[in-house]
Amino acid sequence: MALHPDRLLPIEPDARTIARRLYGQVAGLPILSPHGHTDPRWYAEDAPFPDPATLFVKPDHYITRMLYSQGVRLEALGISSRDGTAVETDGRKIWRLFAQHWYLFRGTPSRLWFEHSLESGFGITERLAPDNADRLYDEIAAALERPEFRPRALYDRFNIEAISTTDSATDALDAHQAIRASGWKGRVLPAYRPDAVVDADRADFRTEVRRLLDLTGQPATWDGYLTAHRERRAFFKSLGATSTDHGHPTARTADLDRAEAQALFTRLLAGPAAPEDAELFRAQMLTEMARMSLEDGLTMQIHPGSYRNHNPALFTRFGPDVGADIPRQTSYVEALKPLLDAVGNEPDLTIVLFTLDETAFSRELAPLAGHYPVLRLGPPWWFLDSPEGMRRFRELATETAGFYNTVGFNDDTRAYLSIPARHDMARRVDCACLARLVADHRLDEEEAAETAVDLAYNLAKRAYKL
Template identity: 70%
Template sequence: MALNPDRLLPVEASLRPIARRLFAEVETLPIVSPHGHTEPSWYAENPRFPDPAALFVVPDHYIFRMLYSQGVPLEALGVPRADGGPVERDGRRIWRLFAEHYRLFRGTPSRLWFEHSLQTVFGIEERLSPQSADRIYDEIAAALETDALRPRALYDRFNIEAIATTDSALDDLAHHDAVRASGWHGRILPTYRPDAVVDPDRPGFAEALRRFLALAGEAETWSGYLDAHRTRRAYFKARGATATDHGHPSARTADLAPAECELLFSKVLAGTGSAAENELFRAQMLTEMARMSLEDGLVMQIHAGSSRNHNQALFERFGFDKGADIPQRTDYVGALRPMLNVVGNEPGLTIILFTLDETVYARELAPLAGHYPALRLGPPWWFFDSPDGMMRFREAVTETTGFYNTVGFNDDTRAFLSIPARHDVARRVDCAFLAKLVGEGRLEEDEAREVAVDLTYRLAKDAYRL
């Protein structure tokens, strides 16, 4: 089961040597991870990961959603229940269940990431199966007892230069403060995620909104609310944040008059907004966040187009982020126009767009980012950060937006050990795409080498102001 050194590189005999040479230029470059969901406590407290299941299965919605699709209850996989109900606590039993169903991951990026981690981190080349499950579990568990597998040591081993977490606007960032106070050299950056106090449809929104205003010492008014965001953004920025992140169901934006905003705010605070008014409030807040980014320099990320928590019964038992988020059709051309009319022509502003609707790459996103100075395209996200998804992205957008209106790669993961695996996949796919351009006479190889380095390293640093 040893990893094929030419995995994901072109099979064509004329292109593979070109791709190999390009990949050799980027294979060992540092990892810049400007958007992800690893836990800041890992870097602050530097704990040992408890067991193989807690490392690979329990936190990874790519893995447990596949198992759930085949009838495996999340309780049996140790996924914590929001309602406090019982779940499996025995890591070995969870691991055996994973091994029994490992065939489900054939052909998926999850298998690529998992086997990359097994081999490069643990030196395990044996394929996971019911027969090998206990043996592999024991090897991983023994390694996890060593200091070499603690988060800070892995940060160095993975050659990570900077990594951003994603943090609620209500977070006190105590773990980030602890990292900074410790004197450790790792660069761990918070990211301002205000969804809990921007989306009136979220459970507990009114309570969260009042806590937010109290935290910033602001009145329950529209102007007080905007000032609270400015205060909290400054708090994040003082702790190293360079970006914000907005996970809205749509990309709709608005530019309302102040009196309309005040009325809308009073309704969402009271919990009396209609579905249309709640959507309008979110739309207005994207424009307000863009204005604030123009003021304070924080890069703005918009992750739109997910129908979140689609499985209501699962959401009631387990809460958010449990693999039941589904892509939906998303409009960007009409939706973004109000915001772009306000800030789209500002070259000092960076707004990075992500989508779960691949049909809009060539039709909408590439033309938008290929025109507006404020816009950049984020890499394939979530369901599409896969070899085929990455290749489709490059083929769809490069003709219109080029390489330099994109922002390189970010891994967007909660699974720490998958970070180098995901970056390895992205680097290989980009080199395969560039090799094809060289083979077709559309790029010289020296240009392709420069682009490969830019896609791997420079673009992310520049776009996220790192």
């Protein structure tokens, strides 16, 4: 089952030949990973990764959700429960369970990422199955002990040029400071993700706001709160941050006057948030964050549309991020208007929009990004970061927004080993799309080649100021 050199390229021979040439120009480009969730301590400490199950199975919600959907209990996968109930701790047993269910991933991107990781990372070209599970486990476990599988060595092997992590507003960024202090030449950048101090629906909102204010010595006023954000952003920027990230349930924005905003903030600090107040505050904060981006130049990312922790039984038992976040319908046209009315025409601001609702690509997002100077379209995200999802994105968005209102690829992952696989997939799918345009004579190959390089490298560099 060795990886085929033409995987994901067009089936039709003429288009495949063109796609091969295009892919040849981008396959070796450095990786820019401006949005993701790797742990900065990995790079700071450069410690070996633990066993194969902890590396590949437990932290990957694409993997755990699929297994759970087919009756595998999360305890059996070693996911820690909050109540301290015993969970499986034997990585080998978890790995066997994974191998036994590996057929479930046929037709999914997880399948492709995993096999790419096994082959390019460990030289394994067998398909995982119950009868080779133990042997592969041993091979991977042995490799992980070798120096070339430490995080920094992998950074070099993966040809990463820059990678962003995602960090809470109140994070001290110790790991980032340690990386800088170490003298290592890898470029690991924080990104400012203030959701915990912006989303009043969270149980810990008031605690987190208090922590933010304490950290910056600001009073519990609207102005103090905004100043605290400004200071934290400056601190993030001093450690290399070039972007902020905002994960909201909806794309709603608002532009309240100062008195209204102060009153709203006061209500939220006083006690449990009314749902409409929480939504309005998130909405207002998107506009405030956009204004601050105008000041400090951080590229702003908006990720709306996920219904977080949809399964309360699992949330109670295992906490967030175990596969129960479900997309929902998301609309942008009226939701973004207050923000766009305020800053939509600014030439020096970049706001990257993401969606979990594909219907918005041709109907709303491409027309918006194809008009407003501040808007760019993020790549297909979460559930859509797949060959068909990426293909549909290009087909739905390009005719209205073009290629140049998009920002290249984000791997958006905490699965470090899969990063080269994910970027490779995106490059292949984009080259396949471009090759089809060349093959039916909508684009000349020399233009396609230039565009392929832009999609794989230049657009991310420009949008995220890397």
